[in-house]
Amino acid sequence: MAITSLYLPPTLRRPIPFAPRDHLRREKAIELYEAGEHRAAIDEAIGYLLLPGQPAPDLTNTPLCLVQGTARVRLHIEDERLVVRAVLGALSMEGSATAALRHFLSRLSGTGQLFQPRLRGEVVSLEFEERLTLLHPHKLIEVVQRLAEAACNADSWLAEDFGMQALDREAVQALDEADVRMALEIWRTHWAAVEAMVDEVRRYRSSALLNRVADFAYSQVIYALPLNGGLPERLNDANTIYSDRDEQPARRLAILSKSVKEARALPDGDLVASLGHVGYAINPISEGNAGLLAKVLSGSQREQAIADYHAAGRSFESALYQAVDFLYLLAWFVWPPSVEEALREALDQASGRPLREAADLMRARAAAIVRAHGQGEDSADAIDGGSAFEGAWQ
Amino acid sequence: MTAQVFDAIDQLGVFQVYTGNGTGTGFLIDERHLLTNSHVVAPYREVAVEMRDRSRVLGTVRRVHPRRDLAIVELERPMTERVLELADEDVQRAKQPVHILGFPVGLPLSLTEGVVSHPRQLLDDQVFIQTDAAINPGNSGGPMLDDAQRVVAVTCSKLDAAESVGFGIPVADVRAFIAGFRTQTEAFGLHCPACEELIAQPTRHCPNCGTRLDEHDDCGDFFRSPDLQPVSEFVEAALRAADINPVLARHGELSWSFYRGSALVRIFCCCADHVNFSCRLAQPGRSGLRELFAHLLSHEHAPFFFDLNGSIIRFNHVVHMADVFTPSEHPALIARVGEFIARADAADDILIERFGCQPAPDTMIDRLDSPDHGA
Numbered sequence: 001m002a003i004t005s006l007y008l009p010p011t012l013r014r015p016i017p018f019a020p021r022d023h024l025r026r027e028k029a030i031e032l033y034e035a036g037e038h039r040a041a042i043d044e045a046i047g048y049l050l051l052p053g054q055p056a057p058d059l060t061n062t063p064l065c066l067v068q069g070t071a072r073v074r075l076h077i078e079d080e081r082l083v084v085r086a087v088l089g090a091l092s093m094e095g096s097a098t099a100a101l102r103h104f105l106s107r108l109s110g111t112g113q114l115f116q117p118r119l120r121g122e123v124v125s126l127e128f129e130e131r132l133t134l135l136h137p138h139k140l141i142e143v144v145q146r147l148a149e150a151a152c153n154a155d156s157w158l159a160e161d162f163g164m165q166a167l168d169r170e171a172v173q174a175l176d177e178a179d180v181r182m183a184l185e186i187w188r189t190h191w192a193a194v195e196a197m198v199d200e201v202r203r204y205r206s207s208a209l210l211n212r213v214a215d216f217a218y219s220q221v222i223y224a225l226p227l228n229g230g231l232p233e234r235l236n237d238a239n240t241i242y243s244d245r246d247e248q249p250a251r252r253l254a255i256l257s258k259s260v261k262e263a264r265a266l267p268d269g270d271l272v273a274s275l276g277h278v279g280y281a282i283n284p285i286s287e288g289n290a291g292l293l294a295k296v297l298s299g300s301q302r303e304q305a306i307a308d309y310h311a312a313g314r315s316f317e318s319a320l321y322q323a324v325d326f327l328y329l330l331a332w333f334v335w336p337p338s339v340e341e342a343l344r345e346a347l348d349q350a351s352g353r354p355l356r357e358a359a360d361l362m363r364a365r366a367a368a369i370v371r372a373h374g375q376g377e378d379s380a381d382a383i384d385g386g387s388a389f390e391g392a393w394q
Numbered sequence: 395m396t397a398q399v400f401d402a403i404d405q406l407g408v409f410q411v412y413t414g415n416g417t418g419t420g421f422l423i424d425e426r427h428l429l430t431n432s433h434v435v436a437p438y439r440e441v442a443v444e445m446r447d448r449s450r451v452l453g454t455v456r457r458v459h460p461r462r463d464l465a466i467v468e469l470e471r472p473m474t475e476r477v478l479e480l481a482d483e484d485v486q487r488a489k490q491p492v493h494i495l496g497f498p499v500g501l502p503l504s505l506t507e508g509v510v511s512h513p514r515q516l517l518d519d520q521v522f523i524q525t526d527a528a529i530n531p532g533n534s535g536g537p538m539l540d541d542a543q544r545v546v547a548v549t550c551s552k553l554d555a556a557e558s559v560g561f562g563i564p565v566a567d568v569r570a571f572i573a574g575f576r577t578q579t580e581a582f583g584l585h586c587p588a589c590e591e592l593i594a595q596p597t598r599h600c601p602n603c604g605t606r607l608d609e610h611d612d613c614g615d616f617f618r619s620p621d622l623q624p625v626s627e628f629v630e631a632a633l634r635a636a637d638i639n640p641v642l643a644r645h646g647e648l649s650w651s652f653y654r655g656s657a658l659v660r661i662f663c664c665c666a667d668h669v670n671f672s673c674r675l676a677q678p679g680r681s682g683l684r685e686l687f688a689h690l691l692s693h694e695h696a697p698f699f700f701d702l703n704g705s706i707i708r709f710n711h712v713v714h715m716a717d718v719f720t721p722s723e724h725p726a727l728i729a730r731v732g733e734f735i736a737r738a739d740a741a742d743d744i745l746i747e748r749f750g751c752q753p754a755p756d757t758m759i760d761r762l763d764s765p766d767h768g769a
Contacts, residue, residue, distance in 0.1 A: 101687035102702065109691075109701035111670040111710050118693035129696060134723055136716035142667065 003200060003316050006323055006358060007193050008351035009186045010344065011330070012179050013226045014277050018336045019052050020287055029137035038132035042082060045137035046075070049144060049282050066144075066281035070169045070228060071151035073144070073281075082135055084115065084128040084144060086151035089164035091122045100124070100162035108150060114139065115147040123167060126151050148282050157230035172228050172276030183275050184268055186224050191263040198257055200316065207249050209317060214243040214256055215324045223331035231266075231274035235259070288333035293374035296325050297366040306363055315355035322362040323350065342369045402543075403495070403503055404446055407475035408536060410497040411435065411453070411467070412442040414626065414644045419496035419536030421545070423480075423572055425472040430535030431550050432458045432465045437615030439582065441467060442642045446475075448653070450642045457575045460613050461587040462520070463550050463563060464571045465535075478537055480572075481544040484564045485513045485523055492562075494527045494549055496536030506533075508558070515561065522561040523547045529560035538562040584616050623648070625669060628718045629661055632731035655739035656753070657709075669718065671711040671731065673738040678707065679750035686749040698734055706754050707745060709738050 025048035033041035039060045046057040046064070057064050063076035073086045088104075091097040104117040104124060115128035128143050158164045175183060197213040218239040222232070241247055242256035302325075309318035326347050329335070335343065346365035350358035407422030411434050418434030420443065428443060435441050441453045453467035485492075490510045498504055508527025515524040523538065529552040538547040547562025575583075580594035587610040591602035596617035599606055608614030622630065625648060630640035633650065643652040643661075650661040659673045678686055690700035690707065698711045711734040717727055745751040 098684045098687060101684065101691060105687055105690055105700065106702040109699055109710075111672055111701070111708075111712060112664045112668050114668075114712055114714060116696075116699040117691060118696060118699075119688055119691035120693050124691070127693065127696070131726075134717055134720070134726075136714070136720065138667075139714040139716040142714070 003193075003196050003355070005352050005354060006319055006350060007189050008220070008323055008327075008347040009182075009189070009224050010348065011224050012175065012183055012186070013223070015340070016280060016283060016285065016334045017051060017053075018287065018334050018340075019283070021048055023048075026137060026141070033135070033137055038135060039077065041137055042077075042132070042135060042140060045140045046144060048137075049141055051281060051283055054281050066148060067170045067279055068148040068281055068284065069152035069278040070155040070172060071148065072168050072170055073148045073151055074168075075144070077132070080132050081129055082132060082140070084147055086126045086147060087168040088117070088124045088126060088151065088154050089158050089166050089169075091119075091124065092163045092165055096162045100158065100164055103162065108154070113146060114143050115150070124164075126154075145282060149284065152280075152284065155228060157233040160230035161233075170278065172278055175226070175275050175277065180272055180275065183225055184271060187221070187263070187266070187271055190220055190224070191260055194256075195260045195264065197320070198253070198260060201253060209320075210249055210253060210256075211243075211245065212317065212320045212324055214239070214252065216320060216327065217256065217260070218243060219324065219327040219331045223327055225275065226277050227274050228276050228278065229274050231270070235263075283334060286333050288329060288335045288339065290373060290375045292333065293329070293339070294370050296329055297374065298370045306359070310356075310359070315359050318359040319350065319355045319362065322359060322366065323347065325366070326362065339369070339373050342373065402476070403505060405476050406495065406503075407473055407477050408495045408503060409473075409475075410444045410500075410503075410532075411535060412444065412450070412644050412646065413438045414620065414622070414647065416646045417497065417500055417532055418534040419532065419549070420467060421495070421535075421537045422473055422475060422477045423466070424477055425474070426469050427456075427575075428453060428467040428469060429548065429568065429572065430465050430467060431463045431548065432460045432612070433463055433550075434535040435465045435467065436460065436612040437618075437620050438641075439616060440641045442644055443467065443469060450652075452639065452642060455582065455616070457571070457578060457583045457585075457592075458616060459571055459585040459590075460610065460616075461585065461590075462567055462571065464548065464568065466572070466575050478539070479544045480569055481540060481542075481546045481565045484566050485510050485540075485546050488512060491541055492523075492525050492527055492546065493539040493541075493543075494525075494529065494533060494536060494560075495539065496533035496549060498528070498530035498532045500532055508560075511559070514564075517561070521564060521567075522550070523564055525560050525562065526558035527560060528558070582616075584613060587613055625663065625715070625718050628713075628724065628727075629669065631724065632728045635728045636732045636735045638735075654735050656742055657738040658754075659735060659738055667715050669713040669715065671713070671734055673709045673741075674703070674706050674754040675709055675738070675742040676707050676745040676751035676754050677705050678702075679752060682749060686745070686751070689749065697730065698737060707751065709734075709741050 025044055029041045029044035029048060032044055042059055043057040059075060059077050063074060066073040071086050073084065075082065075084050091100060108117045115126050117124055118127045126147050128147060155169070156166060159166050194213065194217045201210045201213055218235065221235065238255055238259040242252045242259065244252065305321065306318055309321065326343055330343050346362050350362050353361065409420055409428065411418050411420045411430055413435060418430055420428035420430035423429045435455050435458070439455045441455065442450045443453045444450050452470045456466050456468045458465040488510050492508055492510055494506045495503065506528040508525045510523055511526050512524040515522045523546065525538065529549055533549045536549045537545045538549050540546045545568070546565050548568055549560065549562050552560040574592070583592040583594050586593055586600040586603060586605055588605040589600060589603040591600055593600060598608065629650060633640045633643055638652050643650040645651045648663045652659055657673045657675065659671060661669065661671050663669055698709060701708050701710060711731070713727060717723060742753065746753060
């Protein structure tokens with residue numbers, strides 16, 4: 001079946017607010033720590049991390065519970081020590097306890113991080129404990145952020161894979177009926193489209209096309225659907241192989257094909273069970289910035305690639321190439337509303353259009369977005385530079 | 395010839411030299427002295443020399459020639475390995491086979507082979523033997539042998555921008571350097587890079603020709619203690635507190651390793667934020683794995699922890715860099731490191747005896763079980 005257009009549905013994920021951190025708070029936390037006001041420093045450092053709308057930390061008087069996805073990260077002070085703990089679950093006698101323990105030891109324990117999984121009775125938690133005098137804000141921020149991220153990633157798939165009993169987890173909020181219908185539609189249409197693209201990769205025998213299809217397959221589904229549990233974990237496992245540029249193309253294609261087949265065969269009930277909204281105390285994804293926009297949506301290499309596709313009449317590859325760039329920015333970064341809207345609008349306009357038209361449209365939209373919100377190519381390297389971004393958008 | 399050299403490779407007096415900057419090779423010129431490159435030891439006056447059984451002895455740098463890139467290290471005890479003979483004269487012709495011994499990229503003693511590409515290549519106003527034999531980081535200071543197993547040069551460098559272009563310091567220069575050392579009465583001597591006068595006392599300028607020493611090839615650095623980074627200061631203070639000589643533990647830049655009992659403890663920085671203490675202990679057995687894994691994950695090990703790295707059980711401790719820069723807390727942190735080292739030493743016995751684990755390949759259990767251990 002010839003591919004005549006791209007399907008680029010809107011997201012059903014709840015938006016994460018764009019709230020750049022107030023770095024002065026972190027500086028203030030360091031000043032408090034150096035002045036020996038350790039408790040105040042801890043409150044300030046945690047306050048620095050939190051998204052707007054979270055209660056101000058007051059750990060001297062009240063333990064704190066941060067909800068990160070389905071994880072609850074609990075913090076309290078005990079005997080002049082800060083304890084941070086997130087329960088992952090309880091081992092089950094019937095489940096694969098040995099496999100679960102091996103997973104924790106080989107995948108969650110490790111050098112290069114300050115928190116570790118710990119076993120108390122049958123309950124496994126991610127834990128960190130330290131004297132207040134040894135809690136420099138940089139250290140504390142790193143621990144809380146990374147522990148929350150790890151706990152969030154280790155959600156209900158542990159129960160699915162290892163038969164663990166979920167404990168102290170935040171409930172997932174179900175989607176309404178209309179969104180469930182939409183999610184099912186997105187899932188079916190997306191994977192049918194990817195299957196057709198895989199056929200194109202086979203016809204063209206092109207690694208470059210395989211790269212783009214692989215990126216598209218994973219980014220779009222992660223961007224569009226609020227997935228939880230074992231399903232996104234399995235998608236991610238497959239993606240780490242089929243998107244790996246160092247892996248043999250034949251193996252990548254085989255894994256991608258298998259992943260598509262499994263996705264298409266997934267019963268509706270299983271997908272619905274994986275859908276749900278969660279909240280975040282700490283922004284789980286990176287903040288986008290003007291330099292990143294410019295780097296992804298402009299540049300002579302990109303322009304040349306698109307021009308080459310057009311000259312060769314390869315509209316499908318041109319449209320896919322550009323759609324993947326937009327999806328990358330939307331799936332993995334949080335943006336100010338005006339930028340988010342502009343990025344989304346480009347995909348809305350391109351979705352369902354003839355490929356050549358969609359490619360031209362996205363090219364024009366990318367240029368307009370960079371003009372309005374990005375920076376020139378000269379500053380494209382400043383992805384991590386917060387200052388340019390703050391100057392542009394704050 | 396190759397077979398002969400291979401047969402004898404472990405008997406030869408060729409050893410790995412470690413400092414806080416990196417690692418290189420050295421070879422015995424007599425039972426107490428090792429010859430290596432000056433750049434291997436610079437700017438340290440004390441280095442670690444690793445034996446075949448991975449134990450280490452302290453080496454004291456006695457003489458250096460930074461310009462000719464040679465150094466002599468005195469070992470704290472005599473060695474029994476074979477002292478290599480120096481060739482009588484420099485290599486005269488191209489295409490003569492050469493055999494290079496050393497520890498490329500930190501691997502165990504290895505032999506590479508090639509031929510002399512040029513017997514007297516002039517570079518930077520100095521003569522070198524050029525060879526096409528493979529030379530890698532870690533080979534520096536090692537012997538370049540002829541077919542009769544005599545040293546014809548000391549491996550010193552290679553061209554990064556070219557394939558198979560390596561260099562050695564000709565044996566005539568090596569002989570002259572050793573001959574000078576044999577008559578040396580001072581504890582330490584450094585050759586002036588300009589006039590080659592031997593300088594024994596700290597000085598800014600050469601007493602003979604007036605050359606400013608600190609402008610030349612680490613010359614000035616040999617007369618002062620190397621500046622340690624804060625991380626190194628912290629780690630080495632912790633090692634001293636645990637009765638471990640930090641010089642013997644140095645394993646290159648921001649890296650240390652040492653044995654405590656049967657446990658090989660490694661200290662390394664994986665990023666700008668963490669100092670990791672890690673000890674490869676054992677491999678799980680075939681049964682009782684749930685109990686073993688539950689033990690490894692037990693909260694009772696905090697603040698330390700076990701992990702599974704491939705099939706190896708490691709015992710670990712992580713110190714955040716922010717703590718390294720909090721000197722007021724160093725006594726507590728150093729005590730914690732001491733506790734970690736003590737527990738690491740005991741942990742493998744527990745894993746093996748209680749949980750049926752096998753020793754990790756690089757533990758010293760075989761050596762400790764040998765009859766002469768403790769003699």
